[in-house]
Amino acid sequence: MHILILGATGRVGRRILEKALADGHEVTALVRSLDKLTEIHSEALHRLQGDARNREDLYTALNGAELVISCLGTDGGTVLTEFTPLLIEAMKTHGVSRIVSVGTAGILQSREHPGLLRYEAPDSRRSRARAAEEHRKAWEQLAASGLSWTVVCPTYLPDGEPQGQYRAERDYLPEGGMSISVGDTAAFTYRVALEGEYVGCRVGIAY
Structure with missing residues (x-):
């Protein structure tokens, strides 16, 4: 299978990249710095320098892909809400339907406060609310996309x-x-992506 991995140089993305290559998959990694992938020697890895927020870079990265795994974080800003609509558009153009992204447990439903997400609950940490709100918007964009999506939501990582x-x-x-x-989050995300589990939902993971 040909997999596009976004965020392939991060903690979770790097492990997924290494696992996919070890399993014999063809992988495209769209990264801002190619220097972070120099120690990986595999003919199955297509290194593409670019920005996920750039429409042309995404279109190029999706060429030939059958599956998208996104491990991009908020980067303290609006990366997710900027790139997600562009990714959805590019996936539909290329006929790619399956995407699995890594989010945060903050956007899962609260058990103690029905109708609220965990980050909205009165006892949640305000310092994490901004990042959670960004993840929420990206999840809502995927949920409305018509794609076969899953958002993996790990807790403390x-x-x-x-x-x-x-x-x-x-x-x-x-x-x-x-x-x-990080290791179990990467393993779970990779398995869910390949096996088509938890389609159309968020999924919380923890020990």
């Missing part, structure tokens, strides 16, 4: 190798979940 023992739940964070490693 420390570095660490995959343990393989975690819980996943549609639209909610598994009860009592406090953390999920």
Whole structure:
């Protein structure tokens, strides 16, 4: 399969990239700096320098792709809400229907406060609200796109190798979940993307 990975040099994206190449997939990585991929030696990796917020770069990156995995973060600004409509447009033009993105547990439903998202709840940390709002807008854009989408929503994300023992739940964070490693988040996101699980929903993951 030919996979386009956005955010391939980040903590989660890098692990997905390495796993996809190890499994024999063809991968295009759209990155701002090619220097961050110089140590990866694979003929199956197509390195493309560009910006996900640039329409032409996205159209080029999607050429031949069958699946999109996005691990882009907010970058402290409006990256997600700028690039998501462009990505949706480019995917439809290229006939690519499946996208899995990594979001945040803040945009899952609150158990304690029905009708609110976790980041909207009175006891949530205000310092994270801006990033969560950006993730929310991107999720809503995907939900209205008609694409086959999934948003993976990890909670606290420390570095660490995959343990393989975690819980996943549609639209909610598994009860009592406090953390999920980068390794398990990458493994779960990759599996969901390839196997077509959790289509049309957010999915919370935690130990």
